[in-house]
Amino acid sequence: MVSTEVRHRRGTDAQNTAFTGAQGELIYTTDLKELYVHDALTPGGIIVSGVETGTVMLFHQSAAPTGWTKTTAATLDDHAIRIVTSTAWTTGSLGGADLFTDTFGSGKSTSTYALLAGDLPSTSHTHTISSMWISSGGGNANPGGGSGSLNPTTDAADPTSGIADAHGHNLSAMDISYADMIIATKD
Numbered sequence: 001m002v003s004t005e006v007r008h009r010r011g012t013d014a015q016n017t018a019f020t021g022a023q024g025e026l027i028y029t030t031d032l033k034e035l036y037v038h039d040a041l042t043p044g045g046i047i048v049s050g051v052e053t054g055t056v057m058l059f060h061q062s063a064a065p066t067g068w069t070k071t072t073a074a075t076l077d078d079h080a081i082r083i084v085t086s087t088a089w090t091t092g093s094l095g096g097a098d099l100f101t102d103t104f105g106s107g108k109s110t111s112t113y114a115l116l117a118g119d120l121p122s123t124s125h126t127h128t129i130s131s132m133w134i135s136s137g138g139g140n141a142n143p144g145g146g147s148g149s150l151n152p153t154t155d156a157a158d159p160t161s162g163i164a165d166a167h168g169h170n171l172s173a174m175d176i177s178y179a180d181m182i183i184a185t186k187d
Contacts, residue, residue, distance in 0.1 A: 008025075008026040008027065008028055009025065009026070009027045009028070010027065010028040010029070010030050011022065011027065011028045011029065011030060012029060012030055012031045013031055013032045013034070013067075013187075016029050016036055016044055016045065017044040018043065018044075018045070019038075019043065020038065020040065020041070020043045020044075020045075021036075021038030021040070021045055022038060022039070022040055023038065023039055023040040024037065024039075025037070025038040025045075026038075026048075027045055031066070032066055032187070033066060033067075034047055034048075034067060035047070036048060037047040051186050052185050052186065053187065054185060054186060055185070055186040056071075056183060056184070056185050056186075057183070057184060057186075058081075058182070059181065059182050059183075059184055060179060060180075060181055061182065062182065063182075064182065064184035065184070067186065067187050068146040068184040068185065068186055068187060069184060069185050069187055070182050070183070070184045071182070071183040071184065071185065074095060076094075076147060076183065078099040078100045078101055079094065079096075079099070079100060080100050081181075082095070095130065100178075103176070104176050104178070108171045108175070109168045109169060110168045110169045111168060112165035112166040112167055112168040113166055113167070113168070114165060114167075114173060
């Protein structure tokens with residue numbers, strides 16, 4: 001068996017961009033490792049890889065691949081991604097005001113707050129619970145039958161007692177897993 005080696009023109013992307021090849025001529029860029037087909041009219045030819053210049057994609061790596069430029073706009077840093085299907089989408093649209101790590105992550109907690117007398121009810125009042133069986137023996141409610149009514153009374157606020165110290169709540173359930181991604185545009 002006899003084999004024949006066929007070599008096509010090759011050069012850097014800058015050399016290819018400045019060159020208008022013959023119709024059907026293939027050029028391989030040695031720096032970007034891309035294949036272009038020429039039409040005898042278009043300088044640089046038409047890329048064969050299937051990814052058009054200007055295409056924007058997400059990558060799960062720290063740097064853009066060869067032939068791509070990483071987006072470094074500070075306005076996109078530390079943001080979540082939301083998928084939309086509406087026609088109202090606009091290029092570069094951003095929503096919300098809080099950064100991803102300010103909202104999610106370990107060690108998040110609510111602000112502390114101390115109840116004041118004004119936060120408590122100023123008059124006695126009742127809460128009615130109806131359509132529930134109340135056992136006269138102090139046992140559990142019996143949802144199987146009967147009905148009754150319970151009207152527990154809440155006393156008016158006493159500004160000198162019952163006010164708790166300031167406290168907050170830990171939001172450890174918001175410590176979600178995530179994967180860092182970059183956005184890059186095809187050169």
